[in-house]
Amino acid sequence: MLDKIIRFSLTQRVFVLVVFGVFLTLGMSAWKNIPIDAFPDISTTQVNIIIKAPGMTAEEIESQITTLVETELLGIPKKDILRSTTKYAITSITLDFKSGTDIYWARQQVNERLLSIWNQLPANIEGGLAPMSTPLSEMFMFTIENPSLSITERKHILDWQIRPLLRTVEGVADVNILGGETKTIQFSPDVIAMSNANITIDEIQNHLDAANINGSVGRINVGTESLIIRTQGRFQNINDVANLVVKNDTGKLYHLKDVGEISFNSLVRYGAVTKDGHETTEALVVALKNANTAQVVDSVVEKLNQIEKTLPKGTHLNVFYNRKNLIETAVDTITSALIQAIVLVIVLLAVFLGNIRASMVVATSIPIAVIITFFLMYQFGLSANLMSLGGLVIAIGMIVDSSVVVVENIISQLSKNTNLPRMHLMYRASKAIAAPVFSGTVIVIMVFVPLLSLTGLEGKLFSPVALTIVFAMCSALVISLTVIPVLASFIISNKNLDTPSYLVKLQQAYTNTLDKVLKAPSLTMIVFVIVLIVSGVLYTFLGKTFMPVLDEGDIIVQLEKSPTISLKESLDLDKQIEKALLANVPEIKQIVARVGSDELGLDPMSLNETDVFMELQPRDTWEVATKSEIEDKIRHILLQYPGINFGFTQPIQMRVSEMLTGSTGAVTAKVFGADITQLSKIAHDISLIVKKTKGSVDVQTTIIEGGDYLNVVLKPELASQFGMSVTELSHYLNIQVDGFKAAEIIKGKIKTPIMFANKSNSGQISSIKELEKLMVIMPDGTSLRLKDIADVTLKVGPALVERENAERFAVVATNVSGRDMVGFVEELQQNVNAELKLPSGYYVVYGGEFENQIRATNNLLTVIPLVLFLIVIILFSTFNSLAKAGLILANIPFALMGGILGLFVSGQYVSVPASIGFIALLGVAVLNGVVMLSHIESVKYKTKDLFKLVSNAAGDRLRPILMTATTAMFGLMPLVVATGPGAEIQKPLAIVVIGGLFTST
CATH class of the missing domain: 3.30.70.1430 (Multidrug efflux transporter AcrB pore domain)
Structure with missing residues (x-):
């Protein structure tokens, strides 16, 4: 079948080029339209x-x-x-x-x-x-800055000018408003005046509901016209509210302003935002699930540029987080590595082939395969992101392997048979090498196909890598058997086909060395076994982790303070910390922090919790070399504020952790049980053990106890005597403390709440004694102090209740520094088991990135045997011999040794990317063995001397094998030396493959 494909391609050369021209056009179109993102959708x-x-x-x-x-x-x-x-x-x-x-x-x-x-x-x-939306949908954040505007006015602009317009942008799910104050019209009851007028809150509410409404009546015909009749009573301003007429049970009329104070005020706040030590307001744009992030951000920026022109003079929209910046930086890192890889591969082709025309033919396989890969990515719904483009970089060196073998054999045939027709030699050379090229490439493809079965986070991250490599290798295989022979027939001539002298000398040196090795097989095996044992020992010293942390460029510090802290005190502390950080850490460009809950409730934090977002200065202006050193400087400042817990994270990292485990931190220990007090005690004990375990940093324990509550319990006799119920008392006290929304004024799209509340949105009550002295109007109009009708006591209760699958839990979270994560968790588990005896009904579950590592390892342990089985099947179908298949598989340990040595020397841990690198080696290492053994099989009739046969055949295949190995290695080298965001994830994989190729070749 393969020979028929080659024959058809060489007899229908123009048709083949036209077909691939069509695919190139489609691929270019796909490349322009393919979605671009930092990550695949891992939500x-x-x-x-x-x-x-x-x-x-x-x-x-x-x-x-x-x-x-x-x-x-x-x-x-x-x-x-x-x-x-x-x-x-x-x-x-x-x-x-x-x-x-x-x-x-x-x-x-x-x-x-x-x-x-x-x-x-x-x-x-x-x-x-x-x-x-998804947990990763937070893609764009900005504050609104104008010193001449109050935070109430700024929030009004966000609520009624900016948010409605941004929600019209395609791909935007919502716009979350944080900080500021919401303007209200407030009625503050005068207890004495209401008592004298014999008017209750419920009566005022009823009159308000009846008056603040527009009614529909119908139509009347006036002459030739039809007129619509409506009744109009909706309030238009604060005067309409103040002049609301209220009638008591005797029929006497009062205005609302006669029984209370009408004023402008604001809603009780459950959160706030600060920037660089000053209070401000913030908007957070949330994208729809599956939206094209880059396009949505571009549309949002375009809309904001239009909006900013309409805002009050001096108003500036300060963008402090733009997901597209990370997208562009990460994609630029991988794109740069891709370009460098292509250049290196082309240079190596020229060096090894020693023929510009032949190098050009092989080099054309790279852009053709890449463009067709983009077409396939677009058809399968893959975005161009850190992982998919990383897969393409990994494949670059392997894309040319099949074309190298084909072109090298064409040159060899043309140089040896100058008298035969060129097209015949093209066909014969391509046909001779087609089977090993096909089987070798299919093996590489089959190695990556089982990776598509990975589940969880690692599956979502590395499935695009595997798919991109499969697309590229499939494209390369088809190209090598169709386009490459056609292009060779047009471009490669019979002249200047001699092997370069430096390669001849290299070949001679190699065959001389190989002869000596073949004559001392025992010594060779001893060296092999020694290196194998050393590699095995080194492997035990390699730490294990889930995945290197992607440097997103920004830092988030999560602060946790006393659970009883007020919003004002929490804000003041945040401002102090921000000013201290800006004064002592020059690498910080700006700080935006939010405390408490957001308006939509997507991230409900308490008043004692703050997320501090730090945008850093350009890296070339830093006084320190690494981001971890900046974190150390920040940590030193924060330790000067006693009573706060803190932890370091990043925007995406934080949301991924919350999505997977419900909390942040690289490692979490969740304690499950029924009693809040017991959970809190056990979590505290575990946190002490965590802090003693080597490698723990930024240990945080969720504060679930410590909430102070004032319990107000009605005295049954007095409550019955005056007709006061618990519901009525709660309603009355709610007005005095938080207030409640009674109605609203609607003017166009703007809605202003009408609140029944005390004179200040924070309340006038500042002590338990003041609360006890509060005058309460009874249903019969009598006024009594609260302490006369109820007992007020201070109780301590839970500030937070977290549940998972209907069970309560408390969590201890920590980051890990200076050691591998798996080793840390194993030691922590041993320490907890040794030092802590859990009560009956309570148990601990360890999670975080560690959990992902365990699941990924178990999945890979299933994948690897499957990969080996597929390789054996393909090898057996190629050579019809299990012995020969086993001989080729014997090269795998050599490859694994190199990968282990690479990790050890570079200081990398065994991670999911590194493990995938080892799986890739299974296919890449076998490819060279297939090429070598196929050639030996084809020339074994020339001599019966086995050593001579092997030596000569190995010498003949030295150039193509060196070319395939070095192009693969140098194609990955840009990933090893890359320093931009995103390089961290692909680097372990590249190191493993380069090391394995070096030792196996």
């Missing part, structure tokens, strides 16, 4: 429910909302993990589905079950399904 199918319950404690929300919703969701098909985080006034419930689940089906299932129990939940709640 799970995830549905998030956000429910806000103003005034409710974490325990109350858990018992009345979270537990009920979770129970309903547990029965959903294809469910993987159900997590929830419950804090004061909010709960976030996240449901992860199994890979491949349709997001629309998943959201429908969750929404149906949520709606079925919504009426069973407390009446004052609001929320539902969060926007259809």
Whole structure:
């Protein structure tokens, strides 16, 4: 069959070139339109429910909302993990589905079950399904800066000018507004005036509802016209609210302003944003799932440029995070490596072939294969990202292997048979080498196909790598058997085909050395065994980790303070820290920090939690050499603030960790159990053990206890005497503390809440005694102090309740520095088991990146035997001999030795990329063996002297084997020396393959 393909190509040369011309045109079009991103989509199918319950404690929300919703969701098909985080006034419930689940089906299932129990939940709640985004959808962040505008005015601009317009951009799921204050019209009741007027809050609410409305009546015909009649009562301004007429039970009329104060104010805040030590407002653009990030960011920037022109004079939109910057930097790193690899490979071709025309023929296989690969990537929905382009770089050196073997044999045939027709020699040379080229390339392809079976994060990351390599190698194989013979027939002549003198000398030196080696097989085997044993010993010293950390360029520090801290104190502490960092760490360009919860509730943090985002200066301006040194400087500053916990992460890294484990940190220890106090104690004990374990840094323990609560318990006798219920008292106290939304003024698209609240949005009550003295209006109009009708006591309760699959848990998280992650976790497990005895019903689960490493290792242990089995089948079908297949497989240990030595010398750990490098070696190392043994088989009739046969055949194949090995090695060299973001992930793979090729060749 292969000879028929070659014959057809050489007899229909123009047709073959036209066909490939069409594919090149399609590939160029695909290259221009292919989506570009930093990473493949590694997010799970995830549905998030956000429910806000103003005034409710974490325990109350858990018992009345979270537990009920979770129970309903547990029965959903294809469910993987159900997590929830419950804090004061909010709960976030996240449901992860199994890979491949349709997001629309998943959201429908969750929404149906949520709606079925919504009426069973407390009446004052609001929320539902969060926007259809992913944990990695946060792609663009900016603050609005104008010293002449208050944070209330800035938030108003974000809410009503910027957010609505950005939501019209294709691919934007929502725009999350953080910080600032929301303007309100506030009614502050005058208890004495209301008591004298005999008017209650409920009566005011009823009059408000009845007045603040526009009604539809119908139509009347006036002459030839039809006029629509409506009643109009909606409030237009603060005066309309103040002049609302309220009637008491005796029929006497009052204006609202007669029984309270009407003023402009703001909503109670559950979060804030600071920039460089000053308060500001922030917008965070969230992309839809599967959106083209680069295109969406471009559209957002274009829209913001239009919007900025319409904003008040002096207003500046300060962009501090743009995902496209990371995309461009990472893609530029890999693209640069790709270009360097192509140049190196072409130079090597010229050196080894010693013939410009032959080098040109082989070199054409690279752009053709690359462009066709882009076409296939586009057809299969792959984006051009760090991983897929990295796969293309890995394949560059191997793309030319099959073409090198074909062209080298064509040159050999043309130089030896000058009297035969050129086209016949082209056909004969290509046919002779077609079988080993085909089987060798198929082996390389088969090595990468099983990687598509990887699951979890490693599967989503490395499936694009495997697919790109498969596409490139398939393209290269077809090109070598069709286009290359055709181009050779047009370009390569019969002149100047002699092997360069330096290669002749190299060949002579090689055959002389090989003769000596063949005459001393025992010594050769002893050396081999010694090196093999040394490599095995070295392997035991190699640490294990999941994957090198991608340097995203920015730093996030997560701060955790006392759980009872107020928003004002938390903000003041954040400002102090920001100013200290800017003064002492010149590598920081700007700092934007957010404390507490965001408006949408996508990331519900408490008032004691702050994410500090640090944008760094250009690297060439740094006073230190590495990012870790900057982190050390930051760590030194933060240690000067007692009572805070902190941990280092990055924007994407943080969201990936939260997506996989529900918390941040390279390693997490989750303690499961029922009692909050016991969970908190066990987590504290584990954190002490973690801190003593070598390699732990930035240890954080989730503070689940420490929330202070004032319990107000009605005295039954007095409550019954005055007709006061718990519901009515809660409603009244809510006005005095947080306030509640009674109505709103609507003017165009702008809505202004009308709040019933105390005179200050932060309340006038600053002590327990003041609360006890608070005057409460009874249903009969009587005014009594709160302490006369209720007991007020201070209690300590949970500030946070986290659950996974309906079980409570506490978590201890840590990063690992200076040692491998797997070794760290193994030591930590031993220490915990030795030092800590868990009560009955409590258990610890270790997770984080370590969990990914274990799963990936188990998957690879399944993949490797499958790869070897496929290789044996192909070798047997090629040579019809298990002995010969075994002989070729004997080269694999040599390749593995080189990979191990490469990791040891470079100081890299055994990671998923390194493991995939070892799998790649299985195919690459076999390829040269196939070429060598095939040639030996083809010339064995020339002599019966086995040593001479092997020596001569090896000498004949030296050039193509050196070319395939060196082009593969030098094609990967740019990944080893690259320093930009993204190079960290591909570097272990490149080191393993280069080392393995060196020793196996």
